[in-house]
Amino acid sequence: MAPLSHPTLVLVTALSIDNLRKTYRNGFEALKGINLTVEAGDFYALLGPNGAGKSTVISVIASLITKSAGRVSIYGHDLDSERETAKRLIGLVPQEFNFNMWEPVEEILINQAGYYGIPRTLAYQRAETYLKQLDLWDKRQSQARWLSGGMKRRLMIARALVHQPQLLILDEPTAGVDIEIRRSMWTFLREINRQGTTIILTTHYLEEAESLCRNIAIIDHGQIIEQTSMAKLLSQLNTEIFVLNLDQPLEVVPDVPGYTVSLQDGRTLEVEVLREQSMNDLFSQLSQQGISVVSMRNKQNRLEQLFIDLVDRSSGSVSS
Amino acid sequence: MNFWRVYRIAFQTIVTKEILRFMRIWVQTILPPAITTTLYFVIFGKLIGERIGEMEGYSYIDFIVPGLILMAVIQNSYANVVSSFFSTKLQHYIEELLIAPVPNWVILSGYVVGGVTRGTLVGVVVTIISLFFTDLQINSYSITLLVFVLTSILFALAGFINAVYAQSFDDISIVPTFVLTPLTYLGGVFYSISLLPSFWQDVSLINPVLYMVNAFRFGILGVSDIDLVVALGIILIFIVLLTLFSLSLLSRGVGIKN
Numbered sequence: 160m161a162p163l164s165h166p167t168l169v170l171v172t173a174l175s176i177d178n179l180r181k182t183y184r185n186g187f188e189a190l191k192g193i194n195l196t197v198e199a200g201d202f203y204a205l206l207g208p209n210g211a212g213k214s215t216v217i218s219v220i221a222s223l224i225t226k227s228a229g230r231v232s233i234y235g236h237d238l239d240s241e242r243e244t245a246k247r248l249i250g251l252v253p254q255e256f257n258f259n260m261w262e263p264v265e266e267i268l269i270n271q272a273g274y275y276g277i278p279r280t281l282a283y284q285r286a287e288t289y290l291k292q293l294d295l296w297d298k299r300q301s302q303a304r305w306l307s308g309g310m311k312r313r314l315m316i317a318r319a320l321v322h323q324p325q326l327l328i329l330d331e332p333t334a335g336v337d338i339e340i341r342r343s344m345w346t347f348l349r350e351i352n353r354q355g356t357t358i359i360l361t362t363h364y365l366e367e368a369e370s371l372c373r374n375i376a377i378i379d380h381g382q383i384i385e386q387t388s389m390a391k392l393l394s395q396l397n398t399e400i401f402v403l404n405l406d407q408p409l410e411v412v413p414d415v416p417g418y419t420v421s422l423q424d425g426r427t428l429e430v431e432v433l434r435e436q437s438m439n440d441l442f443s444q445l446s447q448q449g450i451s452v453v454s455m456r457n458k459q460n461r462l463e464q465l466f467i468d469l470v471d472r473s474s475g476s477v478s479s
Numbered sequence: 480m481n482f483w484r485v486y487r488i489a490f491q492t493i494v495t496k497e498i499l500r501f502m503r504i505w506v507q508t509i510l511p512p513a514i515t516t517t518l519y520f521v522i523f524g525k526l527i528g529e530r531i532g533e534m535e536g537y538s539y540i541d542f543i544v545p546g547l548i549l550m551a552v553i554q555n556s557y558a559n560v561v562s563s564f565f566s567t568k569l570q571h572y573i574e575e576l577l578i579a580p581v582p583n584w585v586i587l588s589g590y591v592v593g594g595v596t597r598g599t600l601v602g603v604v605v606t607i608i609s610l611f612f613t614d615l616q617i618n619s620y621s622i623t624l625l626v627f628v629l630t631s632i633l634f635a636l637a638g639f640i641n642a643v644y645a646q647s648f649d650d651i652s653i654v655p656t657f658v659l660t661p662l663t664y665l666g667g668v669f670y671s672i673s674l675l676p677s678f679w680q681d682v683s684l685i686n687p688v689l690y691m692v693n694a695f696r697f698g699i700l701g702v703s704d705i706d707l708v709v710a711l712g713i714i715l716i717f718i719v720l721l722t723l724f725s726l727s728l729l730s731r732g733v734g735i736k737n
Contacts, residue, residue, distance in 0.1 A: 221578045225736055243482065243580035251578050257571035266499075273492025274579035276485025318575075 171199040171234060173326050173357040174220065179229035181215055181381075189215045191381040192229070197374070199234070199325070202352045203359045204372035204389070208470055212381040213361045214254060217330050221251045233326055247275060250324030252315045254331045260304035264295060264314055267303060268321045275322035282321065289317035292347065309340040316344070320351070327351070328359045333367060345371060369393070369462040377466065379473040393461055396434065400458040403428040406451035415444045429458060489581045490589050497593025501559055508559070509601060512551045516605045519547050520612045523669065535671050535702045544609045545696040546668030549630060551605045553663060553688070554655070556598030556631040560590050560638035561651045568642065573735055583729035587639065587722070594635030595628065602627060615699070622707070623698030629714045630691045634659075636721035643725070643734040662688045667696075672704045687717060 179193040190212050197203045207213045218224035220231055222238070231238040236245040258267050265286050272282035290296045293313040298306060306314060312332060319327060329348070333341045341364075348371065352358050362368055368375065368389075375392055377385040385392065408425030418441055419431040428450075430441060445452060501508040524540030534542040567573045576586055609615055617623055645651045666688030672680050683689050694710035697703035703710070728734070 221574075223574055223577055223736060225732055243485075243582070246578065246580040249578065251574075253574065255571060257574045259566075259570060259572050270492055270496055271575055271579070273495075274489050274576060274581050276488045276580075278488060 172232075173197050173199040173201065173234055174359065175230075175232045175235075176216070176220075177230040179216065179219060179231065180227045181212075181219060181224065182227045189381055190219075190226075190229075193378070193381070193383055195376055195383060195386065197326075197357060197359060199357050200352075200355060201357055201374055202349075202372045203357070204368035204375040205359055205361045205378065206365070206368060206375065206466060207361075207378035211378045213378055214330055215381075216378070217251070217253075217328055217359075217361065220328065221249060221253075222246060247322070248325045250319035250322065250327045252312075252319045252327070252329045252332050254334065256311050256315070258303050258311075258314065258318065261302055263300050263302055264306070265290065265299040267314065268318055271318045272321045277322060285321050285323070286317075289320050293317050294343075309336045312336055313340075313344070316347075324356070326357045326359070330361050331363065332360070333362065333364060341367070365462040365466055366460045369460065377469055379470050382473075384473040385469050389462075392465055396461055396465055398434070399432050399461065399464075401430050401432060402456050402458050403430060403445075403452045404454045406453050409450070413445065413448050413450060415441065415448075418444075485580065486582065486585050489579070490585050490592075493576075493586065493589025494592045494596070497559070497563060497590065498596055500563060501593075501597045508555070508597060509604060512555060512601045513604050513608060516547055516551055517608055519543075520609065524612055535673075535700075537700055537702070538613075541613050541700065542671075542696075543669055544613055544615060545699040546666075546692045548602055548605050548609065549627070549692055549695045550663050550668050552598040552602040552627060552631050553634045553691075554659065555601040556594040557634040557638040557641075557655060557659060559597040560594040560635045561642045561645070561655075563593065564590055564639055564642035565645050565648075565651050568645075568735060577735070583726055587636075587725050587729060590639055591632055591635040594638060595631040598631035598635070599627070602631075617699055618701035619698050621698075623695065626691060626695040626698055626711070626714070629711070629718060630695070633691075633714060633718050633721065636718065636725055639725050640721065640728065643728045645734075662686055665689075667692045667704060687713060690714060 174195065174197040176193055176195040179190050179195075180188070181190040182188045193212070193216060195205075195216075205213050205216065215224060219226045220233070220238070222242070231245075233245040233248045236248065238245045262270075265283075268286040268289065269279065269282045272285060273279070277285070286299070287296065290299055293316060295306075295310060295313055295317060298310060303311065303314060312335075316329075316332060332348075333344055336344065345367070348358060348360075358371075360368060360372060372389055374388050375385070376383050402423075405426045405428060409422060409428075410425075412420055412422045413428075414420075415430070417436065421429045423429055432438065432441065442452065520540065523543060528539035528543070531539040533539070564573075567576075606615070641651060641654050665683065666686050667683070672683045672689065675683065690705050690710040690713045693703040693705040694707055694714070697707050697710075
C-alpha cells in the first residue's frame with residue numbers, strides 16, 4: 160500500500176460537529192443539535208438504531224444533504240467557508256451502492272480520482288494499488304454490475320480511498336457481506352487506520368464496532384445519547400451472561416451460591432455474572448461439584464447489551 | 480493546492496466520461512439521427528421537394544438542409560444531457576460528484592460540453608449525409624459555426640434543467656416529445672415564415688427555435704426571416720438565463736440533495 164502522508168495527526172481534531180440540526184421540509188427533525196468530536200487517527204463508532212440519524216449526520220458531513228443549522232469542520236476546515244479544502248479530506252463509503260453499474264471497475268476509480276484533480280497517470284497507479292489490496296484487480300475490466308455484493312462493497316472502499324483521504328467514513332460497509340470477507344475487510348481497515356487514516360464507522364454488527372473502534376457515540380432520535388471510549392462504555396456493563404458447554408450432561412440445575420444459574424439443555428448452562436464477581440470462583444465451585452466446562456462464550460455481545468439498555472432508556476425518556 | 484488544476488482535471492474527467500458514454504452506445508446515439516435525416520432528405524428533399532420548387536430563391540432541399548442539421552444538433556445536445564444526468568441521479572452516482580471538491584460550474588460545464596460534443600458529432604454526420612443530396616455552399620463559416628455551437632449549448636442547458644426536475648423516465652421524454660419537437664417543426668425548418676399569414680408570422684416570433692434556425696440558415700445560405708443580430712442576441716440571452724438558472728438549481732440541490 161502506498162504510504163499515506165498525514166503530517167498533522169498528533170492532537171488534531173479530525174471532525175468537529177457543533178449543534179448540527181436538520182429539519183426536512185415536511186417538518187421532520189432528523190437531527191436535534193448534534194455535538195461530536197473525533198480526534199485524528201481514531202477509529203470511531205457511530206451507532207444507533209434504524210432511523211436514529213446516523214446516515215443523516217454522515218450525509219451532511221459528505222455534503223450530500225444541506226444542514227439546517229450548526230457547524231461542521233474537517234481537520235479545522237469549515238465545511239461552509241472552506242468547502243473544497245474540507246471535501247478533499249473526506250472519503251465516503253455509503254450504505255447503498257452508488258456507482259454506475261455499466262462502467263468498468265477501474266474506470267469508476269479513475270473517474271473518482273479525476274473529480275479530486277488527480278492526474279490520470281497517478282490515478283491508474285492508485286487504482287492498481289487499491290484494487291490489488293482489495294482483491295479486485297482481476298475484475299478491473301468487468302462492468303460493476305457483474306460483481307458480487309461483497310466485491311461491490313470493496314469497490315466502494317477502493318473508490319473512497321483513491322484520493323487518499325485523511326478521514327474515511329464507512330456507513331455499514333460490511334452489510335450483507337459473508338464472515339470471511341468481513342474479517343478480511345476488518346484487517347484492511349485496521350491497517351489503513353494504523354497508517355494514520357481516521358475512520359468513522361456505522362454498523363449494525365456490534366461485535367464489529369467492539370472489535371475495531373476505540374471510541375464510540377450512540378445516536379438516537381437525532382441526538383447523541385452517549386459519547387465515550389469503548390473501554391469506558393464496556394466497563395459500565397454490570398452483568399454478563401455466559402453460556403458454558405459442559406463435558407457431561409446434567410439432570411438438575413447445580414446450586415452455585417452467588418450466581419444465577421439456569422440449565423438450557425443437558426450440556427448447556429447459562430450463568431449470570433456480576434461485574435464484581437470472579438470467574439475463578441465460579442469455575443472452582445463448578446469443579447467442586449464435578450462439573451467440567453469444555454468451552455464458554457458470552458450469550459450476547461457485550462456492546463449489544465449496553466446498546467440496547469441505552470437506546471431503551473433514551474426511547475423511554477423521549478416518550479415520557 | 481492549485482484549484483484551477485483540480486478544476487481542469489475534474490472538467491476533463493466529466494467530459495471524457497460523457498463522450499465515452501455516448502460513444503459506447505453509438506447505435507442508440509449516433510446512428511438513429513443519421514438514418515432519420517437521410518429519410519428527411521429522401522422524402523421531403525427529393526420526392527416532395529422537387530414538386531414544391533424554390534423557396535427564398537433556393538431549391539427546397541437546399542432550403543431545408545440548414546434546418547435539418549440544426550434540428551439534429553438541438554435534439555442530440557438535449558437528449559445527451561437529459562438522459563445522462565437523469566441516470567446519474569437515478570442510480571445515485573451523482574454522489575460521486577457531490578462529495579468531491581468540484582464546484583457547480585465545473586459540473587454544469589462538463590455536462591454541457593458533453594452534450595455539445597454529441598450535438599457536434601451528429602451535426603457533422605448529418606452534414607456529410609446532406610452532401611449526397613445537395614451541393615452545400617457555406618455563406619459564412621464563422622456565423623455557421625457560432626450559431627451551431629451556441630444552439631448546442633442552449634439545448635444542452637435545457638436538457639440539464641429537465642434532468643434536474645425529472646423524477647421518472649416519463650419526465651425526460653415528455654419535454655422532447657411535447658415541447659421540443661413541435662417548437663422545432665414550427666421553427667422554420669421546413670418553410671419560410673413569410674409563407675404564413677401575418678398573424679401566424681407574429682405567433683412564430685415567440686418560438687426561440689425560429690431564431691436559431693434562421694441564423695443558421697443565414698450562415699449557410701445567406702437568407703433569413705429574422706435579423707441576424709436579433710437572432711444572436713436572443714440565443715445569448717437564453718444561454719445566460721438558463722446557465723444562471725441551472726447553477727441556482729445545483730447550488731440549492733434541487734432534485735439532487737435532500
